Amino acid sequence: MLKKPIRAAIIEHIRQQFEELGCDVRIVNGTPDHLHALFLLSNDRSLAEVMKAVKGESSHWVNHQDLIEGKFSWQIGYGGFSVSESMINKVQDYILKQEEHHKKMTFYEEYRRLLEKYGFAINR
Secondary structure: OOOHHHHHHHHHHHHHHHHHOOOEEEEEEEEOOEEEEEEEOOOOOOHHHHHHHHHHHHHHHHHHHOOOOOOOOOOOOOOOOOOOHHHHHHHHHHHHOHHHHHHHOOHHHHHHHHHHHOOOOOOO
């Protein structure tokens, strides 16, 4: 759904939303089916509050801009991971190269591997 011209506009809008919520953004990028964001969480908001606000507002914005045919909404849920200072550049590079990376492995395959690696149950 998120083709390049549309994705660029959505990414810029999402970046602005994070900033308005007091979250310093390093990078937002993704592929046609998902986005990643690396940001410093605001001291006065939880991750759940930030993600609810960003996802809700950006869905509303996309629908009112008529960027996508039909009604747009993000999937339910999100993944959130803390990143140590020593890994920020590596994570930023990973996010920057999303399209290249997912030509080798789908998001779903990567997600399953991550869950298996760290011992989380996988719903089949």
